[in-house]
Amino acid sequence: MIEIIPIKWVVYALAAICGVIIAETVYLMFAGKNDKRATINRRMRLQENKLSQRDVLVQLHKERGTSNDNKSLWSMKNLRLLKTQSGLRMSLTKFIPLCVLVAAMAGLYISWKFEITYPAILAPIVGATLLPNYILNWRRKRRHKIFGMQFPEALDLIVRGLKAGHPVPVAVSMVGREMPDPIGSEFGILTDELTYGSDMLSALESLDERVGHEDLPLFITAVKIQSSTGGNLREILEGLSHTIRDRGKLKRKIRAVSTEGRMSAYILTALPAILALVLVITMPDYYAKVIDIDLTWYWIGFAIGLLALGNYVMAKMSSIKV
Numbered sequence: 001m002i003e004i005i006p007i008k009w010v011v012y013a014l015a016a017i018c019g020v021i022i023a024e025t026v027y028l029m030f031a032g033k034n035d036k037r038a039t040i041n042r043r044m045r046l047q048e049n050k051l052s053q054r055d056v057l058v059q060l061h062k063e064r065g066t067s068n069d070n071k072s073l074w075s076m077k078n079l080r081l082l083k084t085q086s087g088l089r090m091s092l093t094k095f096i097p098l099c100v101l102v103a104a105m106a107g108l109y110i111s112w113k114f115e116i117t118y119p120a121i122l123a124p125i126v127g128a129t130l131l132p133n134y135i136l137n138w139r140r141k142r143r144h145k146i147f148g149m150q151f152p153e154a155l156d157l158i159v160r161g162l163k164a165g166h167p168v169p170v171a172v173s174m175v176g177r178e179m180p181d182p183i184g185s186e187f188g189i190l191t192d193e194l195t196y197g198s199d200m201l202s203a204l205e206s207l208d209e210r211v212g213h214e215d216l217p218l219f220i221t222a223v224k225i226q227s228s229t230g231g232n233l234r235e236i237l238e239g240l241s242h243t244i245r246d247r248g249k250l251k252r253k254i255r256a257v258s259t260e261g262r263m264s265a266y267i268l269t270a271l272p273a274i275l276a277l278v279l280v281i282t283m284p285d286y287y288a289k290v291i292d293i294d295l296t297w298y299w300i301g302f303a304i305g306l307l308a309l310g311n312y313v314m315a316k317m318s319s320i321k322v
Contacts, residue, residue, distance in 0.1 A: 057192040087139060099131040103126050155238075262314075
C-alpha cells in the first residue's frame, strides 16, 4: 500500500517553495533596477570611462579587428573578416593559439584515456584550422540573428527622426544612443566615422563590411539612391522596414515547416551515440575485444564521416533561402 506523506513534509516543501519565490522576487526587483541604470551598449559604456569620442572609435576598431595597425601573420583576409563580423574582441594572435591549446589538451586526454596516439597528433591541427572557423561562424550566425531582429526597429527609429525634421546623420546617431548591442555600437561607429570626416557612403560600406548582414545592402542602396537622385527617404525606409519584417515572418514559417527534417537529423545523429553508450553501460565487455584494434577506429571515423555527410544533405534539404 502507498504510504500517506506526513503533513510536516508537505509544510516543509511549501515553505521551501515560498522561500524560493521570495528570493526570486527580491532578485528581480534589484536586477530590474540595475538594468535600467546600465548603459545601453558597449560604445556608451566606453564613453562613461571618460574617453574622448575619437578614443572610443579607435578602441572599437581595435576590438573588431578593423584598425590599420592590426595586420599580422595571423590576420588572413577571410579569417580576419569572419572575426570582425563575429564581434569577437580577442585578437586572432591570442584566439588561434587558445584554440590550439584547448584542442591539444583534449587530444592528449583522449590519447591517455584510451591509449591511442592519433587524437594527440590530429587535435592541434584541428585546433589551428577547423575549430577557429567553427567558433567564429557560430558567433557570426548568432550575432546576425540578433542584428536581424533589431534592424527593423532601428529603421523605424531613423524614420521617426526624419519625420521630426532631423538630417540623416542625426537620425542615424539616434540608433547608436538608444539601441543595445550589436546594432547600437555598429551605428555608433558609423556616427563617429561621420563625425571625423568620412562621407556617408564610405561609412555605410564600412558598416556593411563589419556586420555582413544580408539586409544591410537594402538600407545602403536606399541611402545611396536618395543622396544621388533625391527622393523621400522616409517612405523608402518605412517600406524597407515592412519588407524586412515580412521576410522574417516568412523565414520563421519556413523554419516551422522544416522542423520535421531537422528533428530527423537530430535523432539519426544521436541514435548511434546513445546506442553505444547503452551498450557500454549494460555490457562493459561488449567492445573490449575490438577497442584496441586500429581498424576499429578507422571504421568509426568512416561512420562519423558518413553521418556528417548525411547531416549536411539533410540541412541543405531543410534550409530555404528567402
